[in-house]
Amino acid sequence: ASTPSGPGGRGWGQPSQHPRDPHLFDQDKEYVGFATLPNQVHRKSVKKGFDFTLMVAGESGLGKSTLVNSLFLTDLYKDRKLLNAEERITQTVEITKHTVDIEEKGVKLKLTIVDTPGFGDAVNNTECWKSVADYIDQQFEQYFRDESGLNRKNIQDNRVHCCLYFISPFGHGLRPLDVEFMKALHEKVNIVPILAKADTLTPNELNSMSLPLFWFDFKQQIHDSIPFAVIGSNTVVEAKGKRVRGRLYPWGIVEVENSAHCDFVKLRNMLVRTHMQDLKDVTRETHYENYRAHCIQSMTRMVVKERNRNKLTRESGTDFPIPVIPGANDTETEKLIREKDEEVQRPHLECEPEFVWDWGILHIELSDSAQSNCGNECVHVTEHTYTQSPA
Amino acid sequence: ASTPSGPGGRGWGQPSQHPRDPHLFDQDKEYVGFATLPNQVHRKSVKKGFDFTLMVAGESGLGKSTLVNSLFLTDLYKDRKLLNAEERITQTVEITKHTVDIEEKGVKLKLTIVDTPGFGDAVNNTECWKSVADYIDQQFEQYFRDESGLNRKNIQDNRVHCCLYFISPFGHGLRPLDVEFMKALHEKVNIVPILAKADTLTPNELNSMSLPLFWFDFKQQIHDSIPFAVIGSNTVVEAKGKRVRGRLYPWGIVEVENSAHCDFVKLRNMLVRTHMQDLKDVTRETHYENYRAHCIQSMTRMVVKERNRNKLTRESGTDFPIPVIPGANDTETEKLIREKDEEVQRPHLECEPEFVWDWGILHIELSDSAQSNCGNECVHVTEHTYTQSPA
Numbered sequence: 197a198s199t200p201s202g203p204g205g206r207g208w209g210q211p212s213q214h215p216r217d218p219h220l221f222d223q224d225k226e227y228v229g230f231a232t233l234p235n236q237v238h239r240k241s242v243k244k245g246f247d248f249t250l251m252v253a254g255e256s257g258l259g260k261s262t263l264v265n266s267l268f269l270t271d272l273y274k275d276r277k278l279l280n281a282e283e284r285i286t287q288t289v290e291i292t293k294h295t296v297d298i299e300e301k302g303v304k305l306k307l308t309i310v311d312t313p314g315f316g317d318a319v320n321n322t323e324c325w326k327s328v329a330d331y332i333d334q335q336f337e338q339y340f341r342d343e344s345g346l347n348r349k350n351i352q353d354n355r356v357h358c359c360l361y362f363i364s365p366f367g368h369g370l371r372p373l374d375v376e377f378m379k380a381l382h383e384k385v386n387i388v389p390i391l392a393k394a395d396t397l398t399p400n401e402l403n404s405m406s407l408p409l410f411w412f413d414f415k416q417q418i419h420d421s422i423p424f425a426v427i428g429s430n431t432v433v434e435a436k437g438k439r440v441r442g443r444l445y446p447w448g449i450v451e452v453e454n455s456a457h458c459d460f461v462k463l464r465n466m467l468v469r470t471h472m473q474d475l476k477d478v479t480r481e482t483h484y485e486n487y488r489a490h491c492i493q494s495m496t497r498m499v500v501k502e503r504n505r506n507k508l509t510r511e512s513g514t515d516f517p518i519p520v521i522p523g524a525n526d527t528e529t530e531k532l533i534r535e536k537d538e539e540v541q542r543p544h545l546e547c548e549p550e551f552v553w554d555w556g557i558l559h560i561e562l563s564d565s566a567q568s569n570c571g572n573e574c575v576h577v578t579e580h581t582y583t584q585s586p587a
Numbered sequence: 588a589s590t591p592s593g594p595g596g597r598g599w600g601q602p603s604q605h606p607r608d609p610h611l612f613d614q615d616k617e618y619v620g621f622a623t624l625p626n627q628v629h630r631k632s633v634k635k636g637f638d639f640t641l642m643v644a645g646e647s648g649l650g651k652s653t654l655v656n657s658l659f660l661t662d663l664y665k666d667r668k669l670l671n672a673e674e675r676i677t678q679t680v681e682i683t684k685h686t687v688d689i690e691e692k693g694v695k696l697k698l699t700i701v702d703t704p705g706f707g708d709a710v711n712n713t714e715c716w717k718s719v720a721d722y723i724d725q726q727f728e729q730y731f732r733d734e735s736g737l738n739r740k741n742i743q744d745n746r747v748h749c750c751l752y753f754i755s756p757f758g759h760g761l762r763p764l765d766v767e768f769m770k771a772l773h774e775k776v777n778i779v780p781i782l783a784k785a786d787t788l789t790p791n792e793l794n795s796m797s798l799p800l801f802w803f804d805f806k807q808q809i810h811d812s813i814p815f816a817v818i819g820s821n822t823v824v825e826a827k828g829k830r831v832r833g834r835l836y837p838w839g840i841v842e843v844e845n846s847a848h849c850d851f852v853k854l855r856n857m858l859v860r861t862h863m864q865d866l867k868d869v870t871r872e873t874h875y876e877n878y879r880a881h882c883i884q885s886m887t888r889m890v891v892k893e894r895n896r897n898k899l900t901r902e903s904g905t906d907f908p909i910p911v912i913p914g915a916n917d918t919e920t921e922k923l924i925r926e927k928d929e930e931v932q933r934p935h936l937e938c939e940p941e942f943v944w945d946w947g948i949l950h951i952e953l954s955d956s957a958q959s960n961c962g963n964e965c966v967h968v969t970e971h972t973y974t975q976s977p978a
Contacts, residue, residue, distance in 0.1 A: 226660060227691070228658070228659055228660050228689075228691060228855070228859060229691075229855060229856070229859040229860035230637070230639075230659075230689075230691055230694060230696045230859050230860075230863065231691040231692035231693075231694045232859075232860045232861075233632070233637045233694055233696070233863060233864060234629045234632050234633050234694060235629070236861070236862075236863060236864035236865075237628060237629060237632045237864055238625045238626070238628060238629045240864060240865075240868075241624070241625050241628045242625050246621070246624045248621075267619070268619055268621075269617060269619050298619075298621075300618070300619055300620075300621055300622040301622035302622075303621060303622045303624055303625060305621045305624070346880050346883055346884070347880075348876060349872075349876075464619075464620060465620070468619055468620040468621050468623075469620035469621075469623045470623070470627070471627075472621065472624060472627060473624060473627035473628055473631060474627075474631075477631070481740075485739060485740075489737050489738075492737055493737070506897075
């Protein structure tokens with residue numbers, strides 16, 4: 197770049213008047229101002245608001261509802277009706293959706309909790325994860341239809357961003373059902389395994405548990421250290437004159453937010469404070485993109501087949517365009533499909549360099565009492581429930 | 588929500604030990620943490636970096652290059668070769684693209700300037716805006732192909748986010764060519780009209796200029812106050828002992844960044860510091876969506892026509908799926924098309940309530956000397972030029 201220079205020795209230049217902003221140039225010296233771009237993005241995101249869809253899965257009584265209420269300081273299951281033993285015999289896996297609008301420091305979050313009551317509770321649980329997988333696929337399909345449609349202005353995005361999967365502490369590690377569930381779903385959704393009711397395990401027992409999560413490729417660094425177990429409770433107890441959330445036993449108080457007792461705080465930090473946006477981005481960029489690519493591949497193959505069949509029967513030589521990939525011919529399409537097949541896309545959480553993951557074997561326990569502990573900064577605006585049962 | 592309560596009178600609870608984090612609960616009291624979401628978005632946007640594509644249009648010599656260099660404190664036209672009178676006779680409108688990576692306070696911006704040398708310079712300028720409109724459409728088309736394709740990981744987005752259109756100060760307002768240009772393009776791109784070389788006009792002359800920009804629906808509030816004129820200069824002169832960018836005349840110094848002299852600062856504030864992200868969002872959500880809807884409508888109509896023709900000739904009754912709108916049948920598709928046709932989408936910049944627009948008739952003057960004035964915070968990383976001529 198050339199060096200700027202003033203006219204220097206020329207004598208006829210008179211300093212002009214500065215009626216206002218005399219120091220403007222000095223203040224803004226050599227500052228274009230595009231450094232404000234992240235702030236523009238920040239402001240627009242606050243104005244628009246956020247949404248997050250969290251799925252909880254695992255057998256009844258492991259404290260799924262309590263953990264969710266503890267995490268978001270809300271009461272999502274006010275009108276929940278627990279089934280009696282007789283009713284449970286005929287119960288099938290259903291999917292329920294609770295949505296709540298919460299606000300904190302001016303930031304609005306539309307939180308949707310997708311629950312799977314009845315999961316793993318039957319005598320024969322063969323393919324009971326199927327309705328969960330179907331639900332996730334249906335949301336992808338709906339979004340694919342919407343984003344391929346004409347009017348994309350008010351698309352409602354119901355894609356599941358994260359699934360907390362609850363593992364029983366009594367199984368000496370993973371049971372076959374757990375393995376099957378995670379095998380079936382880990383390429384569709386970000387799974388965070390939770391070791392439930394961990395206050396029945398001493399630290400030694402926790403450490404000696406064998407949890408071969410080999411198939412879980414969530415993040416390289418935490419490959420060996422998940423699942424993580426957290427203690428949740430919505431009951432406030434007194435400890436050392438302070439009111440803390442925890443569980444009161446004759447032998448002591450389990451404090452939920454004490455990281456020596458459990459790693460509830462670590463889970464919350466990951467899920468809400470540092471990686472909520474990451475979980476959304478991975479859902480959008482990896483899980484959804486994989487689903488979409490498979491869809492397009494089958495559609496393209498179908499159309500190519502149709503076209504070839506029609507070439508034999510039709511009289512006119514007009515060709516149909518291949519849908520969705522405008523401009524690509526047969527060979528290009530097949531090449532793209534091959535490339536895509538070869539490219540194994542695994543879910544991979546983006547690693548923020550300033551945040552070092554430190555997930556040990558964490559302990560979690562989930563209290564049965566689902567009392568809400570709603571703070572002042574949490575404003576409930578609306579709450580509605582939508583229930584979907586598989587046909 | 589129910590009120591949380593401790594066990595109260597039960598006597599056997601002992602306060603537990605607090606080996607670490609004794610104040611954790613108090614510090615984080617009733618704070619979930621999703622208020623960090625905008626910061627997560629902020630951090631990710633900085634990490635990813637930004638891009639912006641700015642088009643400049645207007646006849647030669649109005650100072651387009653100087654204004655761009657003044658705005659971004661860079662030197663985008665180092666290797667520009669000015670044509671002589673003979674060469675200009677055969678010159679047609681071409682489109683050149685300059686890209687520069689600049690950085691400011693850790694924020695990276697990939698700035699692309701699309702220039703239109705030769706625009707309006709010929710004897711007969713009939714439809715000389717056509718190559719500009721074609722260029723914009725081509726970028727939309729390329730993006731439509733890319734976002735409809737299988738692999739959407741590394742899409743390069745070349746859509747034009749803003750067009751600075753330079754109006755000559757000698758025309759007593761808009762000339763027919765100006766009107767035709769803006770009529771043809773204002774539904775494809777955000778146009779910001781610039782009154783060039785405004786230091787040839789006194790404030791009274793500026794105010795009396797008739798500029799009927801009725802067709803420009805950029806923003807309701809500024810409907811009456813655009814175009815705005817700005818003075819640009821890359822030459823540093825001394826005024827009152829201070830070094831400022833400006834133009835030195837025997838009768839005084841025109842200071843570029845003095846808002847009593849001109850509104851260069853206002854243009855820069857709008858374009859870079861407050862509404863750069865808005866211009867990108869309007870391009871994406873309105874201009875591109877309109878282009879895409881028209882594309883889909885023609886494709887759908889074509890396929891429906893094909894299908895009907897084939898129904899007469901084909902023996903098999905198999906139907907082809909309509910491309911791009913999976914699941915929609917003929918009637919739905921036609922209904923959607925009708926709805927879309929009825930919905931007149933006009934470009935509309937989002938109004939930030941905290942930012943009140945204050946565009947008067949601004950004065951701009953564009954110095955001829957295209958000297959770069961590159962500050963310390965501007966780091967040039969790469970620069971490449973790509974030239975595209977219409978066939």
